[in-house]
Amino acid sequence: MSQQYRRSMNVEAVEVENEWMILHADQYTVTKLNEVGGLCWELLKEERSVQALAEEMGRQYDVAAQETEQDIESFLEELLKLGLVEHAN
Template sequence: MIKNNLSTDSVVSQMEGNIVSDMDGEKVMLSIQNGKYYNLGELGGEIWELIKEPISIQELVTVLQSQYDVTPAECEEQVISFLNQLIDQGLIQVEDNDHS
């Protein structure tokens, strides 16, 4: 299995074609493309909202870290793990930020 090569410089954004609803404070999503339902949970729903527009993983981690009591390393690890799951399901797109 090929491992997704995400770094904090990677820029992620939502793929089109997903219907997202709020259920008791948690986000649930239906992917039109694969016909599957996903429960993103509270934190996953928050990440989903933050990636409506393209955003670097570093910015994502910074925003979440300011809202939750978590170390930068732990936050980065959790965010990348969640994003890898979304990539595996074809729900987000990734660009490498090579604008140096």
């Protein structure tokens, strides 16, 4: 089974003009996401794998899922480092 990701606890998000501000209450940090990062964030309302995220992003932006998997994986690793997402399994 592939690794699943989900949003961390104590994290709030606000969308302003196609950009997202992710507020981490425990760390007192704010992280800004662009529209694509915001869509990925929205999809993480539910636990998802890199492959599931890539498939949905591919549908939204009309690109092959395989083309987006590496970028999504890198993005999720960065969010993990920032404490904004966590492994679900």
